[in-house]
Amino acid sequence: MTKQKSIILAAGGTGGHLFPAIALGEELIERGYVVHLITDLRCQKYLTSDLRLITHIIDFKPDAKSLLKKIKSVTGMMLATIKALSIIIKSNAAVIIGFGGYPSFPPMLSGILARIPLVIHEQNCFMGKTNAILARFAKIVALSYKETKNVNHYQDKIVITGDIIRNHIRNIPTKNNFNNVPFRILVIGGSQGARIFSTLIPETITILLAQHPNITLHVTQQVPKEDYSSVNLLYASLGISYQLSDFFHNIAELYSNSELIIARAGASTIAELTTIGLPAIFIPFPHAAENHQFYNAQAVQDQKAGWCFEQHSVTPIQIANKIFELINDRSILTSTSRNLLKRKNKGHKILADTVEKIITD
Incomplete structure (x- = not known):
């Protein structure tokens, strides 16, 4: 035989x-x-x-x-x-x-x-x-x-x-509602994490709330273990709803319960968000081989399916302004989601x- x-x-x-x-x-x-x-x-x-x-x-x-x-x-x-x-x-x-x-x-x-x-x-x-x-x-x-x-x-x-996507991600319903309150932001750093997000994103949220105190947010953020205490202390002082972890095993659930992602621009992350139609602010890892994350994010931005900010030049104020723009005009998220889904x-x-x-x- x-x-x-x-x-x-x-x-x-x-x-x-x-x-x-x-x-x-x-x-x-x-x-x-x-x-x-x-x-x-x-x-x-x-x-x-x-x-x-x-x-x-x-x-x-x-x-x-x-x-x-x-x-x-x-x-x-x-x-x-x-x-x-x-x-x-x-x-x-x-x-x-x-x-x-x-x-x-x-x-x-x-x-x-x-x-x-x-x-x-x-x-x-x-x-x-x-x-x-x-x-x-x-x-x-x-x-x-x-x-x-x-x-x-x-x-x-x-x-x-x-894109080639795992079953449990493909089975998530596509996003069709970006009008939830609180506005839910998911911050992920890819499988290797992203330490810069431990300072950049809390500073962004601090500025956003200082400029627009009536905004209601929920932030779910991947945080390296060594940064957990400092990030936790800052978010607690802001009085917002938040969840922190060094790694999320329930990523499908978190995608379903988010209006906006802030993430690196690894191929798998972009592929998964494309499948769901979930818009993201991408901050590519600048030391990725051949700077491939920048090219990934730029390709998405060129299709008006997301936003790319380079780490060496991005500021918390820029991201805070972008988040406020999206909260203030949810139709931008809807159109961006549709453009993402065109890539699916x-x-x-x-x-x-x-x-x-x-x-x-």
């Missing part, structure tokens, strides 16, 4: 790489495939008990700060590649899909060595280093954004999938169809 072929997903480092992999895995499992996920320790916290993917942890983190660390990195990559190759052979893999980030490199390299078809998926408006290296070996280069930079050499391989598609199905075609050809 011939062993059933499986599909390997390689993603790690951040939720931005992992969540689209999980979304594709959910769709492929629904289609009857056995799906393996290779990820790293940093993404282990996202692997919930109801996840139906067969998961493997291979931790690999390159470090080129010294000669010794470079040697250790090369050795670590070789060991990670051997482990991944073992998984690929034992699972009888038919195709491997990599979602970027250096943890995906050893499994994808193993696929090259084993002569297994590769697909890469780039979530951002600028292709990251790992995907850029692997693109020449890939059968398909799948993109969330048609505006993605630095892909000119691979035009014959490109498939535009749009079924990327998980498009990419799953592409993978199936490779397997059956």
Whole structure:
């Protein structure tokens, strides 16, 4: 009896790489495939008990700060590649899909060595280093954004999938009411958090309330543990309704109960907000590889589907003024939501169809 072929997903480092992999895995499992996920320790916290993917942890983190660390990195990559190759052979893999980030490199390299078809998926408006290296070996280069930079050499391989979203996010009803009181703001920093928000946003809210004391707000904010006490003290002194946590596991519920998001501009965050039609003020992480978060946010702003403020120049007064504008004229939120929803598609199905075609050809 011939062993059933499986599909390997390689993603790690951040939720931005992992969540689209999980979304594709959910769709492929629904289609009857056995799906393996290779990820790293940093993404282990996202692997919930109801996840139906067969998961493997291979931790690999390159470090080129010294000669010794470079040697250790090369050795670590070789060991990670051997482990991944073992998984690929034992699972009888038919195709491997990599979602970027250096943890995906050893499994994808193993696929090259084993002569297994590769697909890469780039979530951002600028292709990251790992995907850029692997693109020449890939059968398909799948993109969330048609505006993605630095892909000119691979035009014959490109498939535009749009955003790839997990089931529980896709099932959230689209936003159709922005007139709630209090006005509810959700502040999130992505899977890695954002310490600057611990000062920038409380200062913004302080200015907003000083200028417009009759505004009623509820702020839900992701706050690193080391900043919790200071942020908590400040919001308590303002007398507003608020909720703080270093990480929110009920993000779907929070999306449903918010009128406005303030966030970094990671691909997964933008993708999820696009699916719901939930407007956001984006403050891209300035040190993201190739400044890809700025390009992500700029693409959304160009479509009048959100607002982009760069961290190096943004001030609390600017954000306070923007929030007041939106509170004072909720029709802006409504039109922005509609523009977001114009970007919405079924990327998980498009990419799953592409993978199936490779397997059956």
